[in-house]
Amino acid sequence: MLDLKDMNTKFSTDTKLESEIAYFENINLKLESGDIIASFKLAFKTFGKLNTDKSNAILVCHALTGDQYVAGNNPITGREGWWSRMVGPNKPVDTNKFFVICSNVLGGCSGSTGPKELQNGSDVAYGGDFPSVTIKDMVKAQSLLIESLNIEKLFSVIGGSMGAMQALQWAIDFPDKILNIIHIAGALKHSAQNIAFHEVGRQAIMSDPIWKNGKYFENNEVPERGLSVARMIAHITYLSENAMHRKFGRKLQSRDIISFGFDADFQVESYLRYQGKSFVERFDANSYLYLTRAMDYFDHDETFRKNIEFSHNPNNHLKYLIVSFTSDWLFPTIESKMIVNQLNSLSREVSFLEIDTDKGHDSFLLEEPQLDDVIKGFLTNNFAKIDE
């Protein structure tokens, strides 16, 4: 771990930072809710090298259950990073060329300040006493991280789902600190249906007797049942009916005939149970509550156009790449098109593609060659243009 002060001096083009935590002491981060976090830390990972004119930095924003381990090996799960098929040497987001930063969001649970971390100057975790955070707060914290890395301008901010929300928030709040955003499977707002699904997930957690108003850690317990049910529900929304049918159909799990009971007869049940179970091992239930809430509060439906048009921060130079997927019913194409429409009505430099796939909302994490091509080309060609 590296202190922020050290980092400012140590961090240069030839320093390789593999795994770091940035501490922001006595910074009094004012949150959108009005609450103040006196000190906080952000866990982040970097990949590739920052070039001498510091023009090749890309921030990747993770989705709801993601973390800073976008590429390489994730020590928590022991598996590859969540977007290692997209980010890495010679990958579409090429770390031979770009300096990629990914940080765990404020309120998260893989090293950044969040409900499972200890409160300032005490040995008790925040739990349910953690203040409500929003996407705007997460982005504010990220901007402090970028500042502390001595990077004035990010070449790009990239994210899918909740990551897309952060990318859009960057375009609204810090247009002067970025050149473009890649916004995948996102929206101007979290829809009523999406809030509803989140609410069911939260209720599953909060009705688990072990949850105890978020103080489960006092007895070293985890509301496993509630959290795994929340994950199972959410996982359904990330897929599509066709993808589920293709993957599972009505196939039975480890048996030839149905059991006439409530075991996991069907493969799809077994799969969901496994998803729920493995999620509990890596994710904090309180974090899940806070982060789903942050997504619910995200709403630029009425304000986006005005924010872009009348911002005191010049944002005319921004380029936007907006991508949606045909089978994504959580963040459907129509939501992406609303962003595109508003940007076009302001004559902004926007590109939009709806990718044809049956893999649902999770498509951005999966094998989609057209997504790879578009991201790679967009980054490479636009980088060449600023390099000229």
Added chain:
Amino acid sequence: MNKINSIRKDWSLIETLIAPDRKILDIGCGDGGLMEQLENNRNAITHGIELNRDLAANAIARGFNVVHGNAELDLSQYSNNSFDYVILSQTLQAMMKPKDILSELLRIGSKAIVSFPNFGHWKIRLQLLISGKMPVTESLPYTWYDTPNIHFFTIKDFLNLCNEMNIVIEKSIGLTSKGRQFDISESISGVNFFTHEAIFLLSYKNFEPIKIKSSKKVFAKNSVIAN
């Protein structure tokens, strides 16, 4: 002329109609070929719309500002006069509502550039006259039942429509089937007979703002004065 050469020829003629350093919207931009040409040779700022997913993806991957979408549905999102030129190359005949598209082009752009194959060309007339079947030619190579070209029209039809819509034809270039180029407005007779493809630079009629005086304020209304 084969299809590719014909498009290249079309593009190079379009380029001659465009002043440098302008903002351009290319409707049906494909993989961005014309946009690239205009960025390189005219220092243009280009935007495009493309209906075909793969072509749109290619154009975006080549670094162009391209929106994957349907011009007939999506043009309304652009603001009035937000481009210097709006280009519709070889596509008007494939539109559901060509007249609406034409007025959209001139709403979004100060000027519009429209190119199309002339259905009044003598080869087409001759085919229909002699064989009694829908013509199939080099520039219109489709059979009637699977053609994307659903609104056939001739140069005369187009000129009449422009007149009706109070559109000014600033420049017009005709091409014969051999690729010979001429100015449509200067050719007196037979234009509609031997023009294979036509390219028009369009704008609305110049007009004086109508000033309406009330007791307190002067209103200026930007409207087109009809003949």
